[in-house]
Amino acid sequence: MTDTKVAARPSPKVSDEVRKTTCYMCACRCGINVHLENGKVKYIEGNRDHPVNQGVLCAKGSAGIMQHYAPSRLRTPLKRVGPRGSGEFEEISWDEAYEIAASWLKPIRDTDPSKLAFFTGRDQSQSFTSFWAQAFGTPNYAAHGGFCSVNMAAAGIYTMGGAFWEFGQPDWDRTKLFMIFGVAEDHDSNPIKIGLGKLKSRGGKVIGVNPIRSGYNAVADDWIGITPGTDGLFILSMIHELLKAGKVDLNYLSRYTNAGFLVDANEDSAEYGLFLRDKDGTPQVIDRATGKPAKYDAKGVKPDLAGHIRKGGITYKPAFQLLAEKYLDAQYAPETIAAQCGLTPEKIKATAAELARVAFDEEITLDVEWTDWKGEKHKTMTGRPVSFHAMRGISAHSNGFQTCRALHILQILLGSVEVPGGFRFKPPYPKPPEAHPKPHAGFAAGKPLDGPHLGYPMGPEHLLINEDGSAKRIDKAFTWENPYSAHGLMHMVISNAHAGDPYKIDTLFMYMANMAWNSTMNTTEVIKMLTDTDENGDYVIPHFIYSDAYSSETVAFADLVLPDTTYLERHDCISLLDRPICEAEAAADSIRWPVVEPDRDVKGFQSALCDLGAKLGLPGFVNDDGSQKYADYADYIVSHERRPGVGPLAGFRGPDGDKNGRGEPNPNQLEKYIENGGFWINHIPENAQFYKPWNQHYQDWAVEIGLFDAAAPYVFNLWLEPMRKLQRAAEGHGDIQPPDHLRDRVKATMTPLPEWYEPFEEAQVDKDEYPIHALTQRPMHMYHSWGSQNAWLRQITGVNKLYIPGKIWDEKGFSEDDNWAYVTSTHGKIKCQVARMDALNENTVWTWNAIGKKRGAWALSEDAQEATKGFLLNHLINELLPPKGDGRRWANSDPVTGQAAWFDLRVKIEKAPPNGPSEPAHPAHKSPVGQGPKDIAYGEEF
């Protein structure tokens, strides 16, 4: 029988060909090798040469075959023929689809472009989609950051010119202590796992701060099971301890931050809380050599960080003095706050002491010479080997902005940002708030918008409000409700459009976000808003265009569906103009290209926008003779120039493809990328790899490759003056005033030094009635992965249960056979199954997010486990807070950035009659793509 056994050393052919492109199973953007045999995808593995994943690939990436060949793929443009939500569509041609779209969009553009709301979800082409929206002229554009992690991004930009993930990463090769806060499996997935592996192999330590001990927290050496929403308090208490112990890096603070900037400390002064500036507007410090005020950026000036000076009858104190006075107060002492955080004072003290010990006692030194922005030469680079990461966990609270800022300030006080062993920026970051655009909303009939939609306001003068105080944007971004909403508020668009507040719109145009299901708060009500009709029987939101690659829940509610391709069938650029794939030691960008051609009548959404832009005659999308400018997205990627010599892709520019960063468009650029494995990388010189904001060599390199046009060193903001400007307005200063009902909130929350306050929902609900915190996270094998209901991944997690701590499990008398529960918030009630988990904060419950599906979606059977047993917590979370009695409904968002406060949710739990289905049980809609096959055996043809 041995003759049929496998050969001793079998060496079968793997595939006909390997094509290298960029993954899109989540937002991580890893390089992949796609193996093809007979034109079919046979195997996908990580690309070893790629800077992001260095060869590894996660579960999502490995499940790409099931995504690419999913039965839920849309096949052709669809026109709705039944009522919204019925799933009844007619298949139409692209020509007809464009005709319909233009028949809605052209009159809007010709009369009032703000009647279009264009929001692009998990879009990785925002520099392109925003260009389209700007050309169209609507002020109503953003992607999904507002319901994701804008608190982290904005707090990072405002404080130090960048945050985590796309902005920067720990120095994984040198760090010795890594501290990770909250739900953080969502971004930078493979790089963090690679980094944890490296750290562990060196014997480094991981501290996890998370109410839930799963994922990274399961391998953390030390787990801090904090109470949700109190991370900011915990961080400020550690800052209290570090200050008390004198364990902050004063040399670093005096050189690289605004610690020495003199702040008007006279409460009666009109300029209270603002910096003392000279006649050129340059902030002043006390020069320790002379004891007199001097420009902070003058050569040789060493600022004092303590004390005060008197000038013109006013007392000025260095920002650091104010910071120390504030956080040394007993209100931040571990003894005061520990119970509120669900921790012991000893634990907080020990953690702060451990951070200090590693930062200062295990200092590392690199023998690399470098020159700083003031021309001073340094023989070495000093490293403080502690590093941090956080993402949505601490962001998605109504105190998230200030909490994120507190974390960034903790890193800065330890002197561990942009130093060996600490946190490092990735080009094009660092980039301070002033270097970003300001938000724009100036629109006019038939005209492009007057500037970029999104940006970083520096004071009330940059808000997007009309003279009567009303919002210029449909999502009310950049208003007093959320002045620094740098990513917009996609989660408010449907409810605002439905309410006609601040105004009615005509067409809702969305891409790649499941806003009728798991990407929205208040799912059941949002479905009603999309299907609601007015007194004439017309839909309240008149037109809805949606582009998706798959038959998601949201597709069923659209009037017109533009079918996108799968990620293996499309062109894309992961651009330095947008959110690139750079590393701390290199600039890099990458492409996607059709490694297989679509076998359906579908089109990359960006290519469809090129067609539609031309059809509407949008500037930038037509030639002088009115003909279409870009044949498709690939043509745009190669030919478009944002500034002379700078385009979507930085690599292989110039006629011969030998220019990096700057250079004329190269018609063969995509071929060059393909030859190079789908990406381009340009390494930063060794003496420019740390201290980037203040390092002359880095600044010169960045100008050379076109990241910016002139060197722009800056210092980090401990004291954030743009926040103080908002507070001043609320105190009555200046012409631009917040409405009276927001004054107290602006004063309390826009503090120039981070402040902790109780999350809004928590502060408002009856805590005895709703005693439990409820959280969600996505499993690592599904995070940021949208679409298709992957046949392999749904076998790993196809049903979610609500995990509850032993205390509640016992109290309520649940058992394995009696595990159905009602979960109620102030807003809604669901029925679901519960399971016991003890590695969990004792007042917290949680579940896997986005497992529950609507019957009829995703080409699943109507009795699919995701529909009958899976559930969403979204039904319990309102986009508005409970009424306060003042007649107003406040947004359930962060007051600074408008980030959706998903994790403020409070609930109560009761036993429910056993057996399902989970509730609410939404009725099925007709599947526009039929149902997937019963059994599959992928690979039998190979």
Place this chain on the structure above:
Amino acid sequence: MTTLPASTEKKLGLAIDLDTCVGCHACVVNCKEWNTSNYGVPLSDEDAYGAEPHGSFLNRVHTFEAQPASGCSQTIHFPKSCLHCEDAPCVTVCPTGASYKRSEDGIVLVNENDCMGCGLCAWACPYGARELDALAGVMKKCTLCVDRIYNENIPEEDRVPACVRTCPAGARHFGDFSDPNSNVSKLVAERGGIDLMPEMGTKPVNKYLPPRPKDVPSDEQLNGQNTEPKGFLAWLDKALEAI
């Protein structure tokens, strides 16, 4: 009944680091992806888009909680596949000789042509590491990617099992346990690698590297410790002088 080789020239297998595995399932899916279109029949999926899909996997990650004698409960991610035992009960139980252990490298394989799908081997395996493919009716199990590790059609550095090649955290290590100087033998020595259920007498080749002690010092141990810092203002003056 099928006999085992008296000894094998090599003992190829995996060292799996439970201190580093974050439970991401990358190994699970990449294994499925490689093996469904390579060695033997595909790894099928029944009811793939229906009520309760279930298919064949050669490697699965189990997650469970462990409550230490004192301190917080801990979460363990535990990847499990065939351990290529030296005394493999799945081989000796096989009535057709389809299950066999290779004398050259110790890999336990199923010759699918000779497998009649009786399932005795799955019953005999104490680890639940074999799965009968429902569509094909033959027994599937980890092959240690025998069609990768010797494969001259792929780059040398990639001649490791798919799960090892893809693991983002580097928690999986492949090597020859018969060589005391191999990467895996050294890891086992350094980290106190252990056998899974040694009492079963199967002598598994694969080893697990246990989690390092966690939550040390514990809250109880910290209780009463004085880590009170002192002297901010005096320090500030002195420290500024030094800059």
